[in-house]
Amino acid sequence: MHSILIVEDESIIRTALKRLLERNSYRVTEAESVTEASQHDLNQFDLIISDLRLPGAPGTELITMAKQTPVLIMTSYASMRSAVDAMKLGAVDYIAKPFDHEDMIRTVRRVIEDTSKSTGFQGLDLTEGEDPAEIKVPQKDGIINVMGDLVGSCEPMQKFYRRILRVAPADITVLIQGESGTGKELAARAVHQHSPRKDAPLINVNCAAIPESLIESELFGHEKGSFTGATSARQGLVEAAEGGTLFLDEIGELPMEAQARLLRVIQESEVRRVGSVHSRKVNVRLVAATHRNLKQLVKENRFREDLYYRLQVIELALPPLRERGKDVLEIANYLIDKHARRLHIDSPIKLSKAAKDKMVAYDWPGNVRELENSIQRSLILADDGVIDVENLGINTDDWNIPDTLATPDAPITPEPKAAEPPTDAEKTDEEDLSLEDYFQHYVVEHQDEMSETDLAQKLGISRKCLWERRQRLGIPRPKKTAKG
Numbered sequence: 001m002h003s004i005l006i007v008e009d010e011s012i013i014r015t016a017l018k019r020l021l022e023r024n025s026y027r028v029t030e031a032e033s034v035t036e037a038s039q040h041d042l043n044q045f046d047l048i049i050s051d052l053r054l055p056g057a058p059g060t061e062l063i064t065m066a067k068q069t070p071v072l073i074m075t076s077y078a079s080m081r082s083a084v085d086a087m088k089l090g091a092v093d094y095i096a097k098p099f100d101h102e103d104m105i106r107t108v109r110r111v112i113e114d115t116s117k118s119t120g121f122q123g124l125d126l127t128e129g130e131d132p133a134e135i136k137v138p139q140k141d142g143i144i145n146v147m148g149d150l151v152g153s154c155e156p157m158q159k160f161y162r163r164i165l166r167v168a169p170a171d172i173t174v175l176i177q178g179e180s181g182t183g184k185e186l187a188a189r190a191v192h193q194h195s196p197r198k199d200a201p202l203i204n205v206n207c208a209a210i211p212e213s214l215i216e217s218e219l220f221g222h223e224k225g226s227f228t229g230a231t232s233a234r235q236g237l238v239e240a241a242e243g244g245t246l247f248l249d250e251i252g253e254l255p256m257e258a259q260a261r262l263l264r265v266i267q268e269s270e271v272r273r274v275g276s277v278h279s280r281k282v283n284v285r286l287v288a289a290t291h292r293n294l295k296q297l298v299k300e301n302r303f304r305e306d307l308y309y310r311l312q313v314i315e316l317a318l319p320p321l322r323e324r325g326k327d328v329l330e331i332a333n334y335l336i337d338k339h340a341r342r343l344h345i346d347s348p349i350k351l352s353k354a355a356k357d358k359m360v361a362y363d364w365p366g367n368v369r370e371l372e373n374s375i376q377r378s379l380i381l382a383d384d385g386v387i388d389v390e391n392l393g394i395n396t397d398d399w400n401i402p403d404t405l406a407t408p409d410a411p412i413t414p415e416p417k418a419a420e421p422p423t424d425a426e427k428t429d430e431e432d433l434s435l436e437d438y439f440q441h442y443v444v445e446h447q448d449e450m451s452e453t454d455l456a457q458k459l460g461i462s463r464k465c466l467w468e469r470r471q472r473l474g475i476p477r478p479k480k481t482a483k484g
């Protein structure tokens with residue numbers, strides 16, 4: 001069982017986080033300050049999660065004290081800048097408070113997995129080979145099975161990997177396109193990792209997750225006094241990516257004003273902070289991603305045409321999972337290994353023949369993200385080390401998307417079919433399902449008169465989480481209400 005030290009002075013947050021981590025099978029130790037934390041042998045932990053602002057020394061002090069153990073810094077959204085500073089000091093990552101439970105668990109898993117990989121764990125048995133661009137990529141019989149965290153060896157993915165290898169070393173803007181959950185973020189990371197900028201920062205920004213009123217100052221920085229609350233000058237995330245790569249996920253959600261500033265970054269390699277008359281030179285490579293049809297957004301005057309043409313210099317299109325043939329099984333086995341390790345399931349787990357057939361035949365509208373959710377669920381429900389069809393939770397007959405949600409922006413979903421009563425396995429998820437029902441109804445009912453920020457606030461979740469759930473549940477933002 002992995003063990004985690006939480007350093008947080010607010011007892012409500014500390015206790016909530018402890019419960020969350022324990023529910024996810026982590027062993028938790030608590031401390032209220034850096035001094036209290038230092039009474040433990042910090043290297044015995046797999047991860048330290050610390051608030052940035054603590055009574056006494058700041059949480060970043062733990063980075064040098066812990067040496068071997070990664071430190072994940074929690075910070076309030078308003079101090080995102082200091083989160084980036086914490087990363088410069090060596091924090092493994094940061095998470096904004098109030099955090100979304102799914103985000104927190106996903107980050108914790110990733111950090112622990114990445115650390116175990118870098119300390120010798122090899123997930124797949126692959127030999128090293130030379131790729132055409134002379135960059136070392138694991139290959140087997142000339143086939144690339146994995147690139148970074150992207151797994152799969154079908155022909156469309158071979159083309160995709162080779163395109164990354166060709167494009168990554170050239171210092172040009174890249175646009176990654178693909179349906180939600182196809183692995184665009186992993187692809188962006190692979191581009192960075194195979195570029196000469198790999199040792200400089202990769203700054204990852206989800207444009208849909210930052211409130212519209214803050215996005216310009218977050219991305220481009222601001223001068224002191226440029227707006228109410230701008231008490232000091234601040235560098236933006238573009239400048240924080242200096243020498244490295246800026247990954248703008250969901251770029252189709254970027255407001256028009258921010259698009260104009262971004263264009264300047266691409267065209268002139270210059271950034272102008274909000275409230276400043278001066279520009280600063282920046283050396284940043286831009287990688288953008290979207291699941292939207294940007295050309296369509298241009299036609300609807302929601303995306304600048306000049307920016308569109310600047311972005312689509314090189315396009316990388318990730319195929320949907322349903323077009324990757326038997327890769328679904330390759331990825332499923334990788335995910336079974338990954339999550340079985342996390343859940344401390346030591347006995348081998350296999351897919352039954354029927355489960356494999358179903359997985360290959362199924363459409364996977366939510367792509368690899370949906371597959372990952374299905375695998376996690378199956379690992380918990382599987383009997384005698386065998387995952388069978390009913391464990392997968394992909395009964396296609398259950399798809400019943402209300403007509404009111406079908407808009408041109410909706411992600412591709414299977415044809416609506418008559419709903420059937422839930423299976424036993426699904427009944428165990430009843431609480432989650434009813435919460436999702438509530439979420440769906442609330443959003444559909446209120447989205448016309450409420451902004452995304454207000455909706456998220458009322459639902460008690462982050463804007464990023466609201467956006468992610470919209471993707472997952474197939475509730476796109478209606479055009480008339482796309483105001484933030």
Ligand SMILES: Nc1ncnc2c1ncn2[C@@H]1O[C@H](COP(=O)(O)OP(=O)(O)OP(=O)(O)O)[C@@H](O)[C@H]1O
Pocket residue numbers: 149150151152178179180181182183184185186187249290291331334368369372471
């Ligand atoms: N080929 C793959 N092999 C293994 N895991 C994958 C693969 N593709 C995606 N994943 C996993 O699936 C999940 C979704 O991937 P990711 O967030 O990169 O998708 P995305 O296309 O950026 O989605 P969105 O458009 O919703 O942001 C992640 O947990 C990622 O690790």
